Amino acid sequence: MISAPALPGRAADGADSAEHPVAELPVTRIVALRGWQPLNVRELWQFRELLYFLTWRDVKVRYKQTALGLAWAILQPLMMMVIFTIVFGRMVGVDTGDIPYKPFSYLGLVPWTFFATAIANAGNSVVGSERLVTKIYFPRLSIPFASVGAAVVDFLLAFALGIGLLVFYGIAPGVQALFLPVVFVVVLLLAAGVGTLLAALNVKYRDFRYVIPFMIQLWLFGTPSLYMKVEAALQGKYGVLVALNPMTWLVATFRDCCTGKPIHWAQFGLAALFSVILFLAGCFYFRRTEQKFADII
Numbered sequence: 001m002i003s004a005p006a007l008p009g010r011a012a013d014g015a016d017s018a019e020h021p022v023a024e025l026p027v028t029r030i031v032a033l034r035g036w037q038p039l040n041v042r043e044l045w046q047f048r049e050l051l052y053f054l055t056w057r058d059v060k061v062r063y064k065q066t067a068l069g070l071a072w073a074i075l076q077p078l079m080m081m082v083i084f085t086i087v088f089g090r091m092v093g094v095d096t097g098d099i100p101y102k103p104f105s106y107l108g109l110v111p112w113t114f115f116a117t118a119i120a121n122a123g124n125s126v127v128g129s130e131r132l133v134t135k136i137y138f139p140r141l142s143i144p145f146a147s148v149g150a151a152v153v154d155f156l157l158a159f160a161l162g163i164g165l166l167v168f169y170g171i172a173p174g175v176q177a178l179f180l181p182v183v184f185v186v187v188l189l190l191a192a193g194v195g196t197l198l199a200a201l202n203v204k205y206r207d208f209r210y211v212i213p214f215m216i217q218l219w220l221f222g223t224p225s226l227y228m229k230v231e232a233a234l235q236g237k238y239g240v241l242v243a244l245n246p247m248t249w250l251v252a253t254f255r256d257c258c259t260g261k262p263i264h265w266a267q268f269g270l271a272a273l274f275s276v277i278l279f280l281a282g283c284f285y286f287r288r289t290e291q292k293f294a295d296i297i
Helices: 041-046 048-062 069-092 101-123 130-135 142-168 175-204 208-221 230-234 239-244 246-259 265-296
Strands: none
Touching (some): 041 048, 069 142, 101 142, 101 175, 101 246, 142 246, 175 208, 175 265, 230 246
């Protein structure tokens, strides 16, 4: 018969040793939570380094083995600006006031491109991180948040070209430019809320993999402030639906901050409130369903 080895702090005959007391090791117990769970900001802060590395991973993977690399962050809104200029600026003749159409359309496409890229990548982020989700524990919200964070890098590069257009056309932003970070934070919250919601739905219903691109295209045409003045967009047949779209006012406010035009404060306030509500709703739904991700995915 083979006897069990003596434990540290315990004699071979089972008697406690006063000279070597037993050290109690900390125990971490992971329990699946049920029901609606609040957003655990403290846990996300503890895993902030993981969020940083996931964000950097998404940036590197997106442009890996591409000839132009990060230049695509500028080329995407730039090519859309060329198309909008030809179609709406010359063929349709959309009135943009005293602002040339090229900077007018590009400054609207910069926040929109960030928003579309963020929700597309975040919506597929959890399904794409199958091996990571099924092997270790960490705040699952870090995955879609990292995808949104990676899109911020693209935004900064594209916005730098927008500043160049303002300088080239001699457009002075004015004091409204100080409000620009607030507008971007609201767009960021809206993108994180929609992307997080789509990420959770995509795990359970893989149809959303095909719904997301179609939804982004539909949302693009539902935001006419991208290619025309918001006042003209509201006069159309679907003016009510355009007004209810938060991106209508966020795009318009972003452009107004860059060009020094008056800001629609009431409409922006409602769009910001809706964005915060949608962000919380997306996070709460994600938290409610995340305990089943490892089993479903």
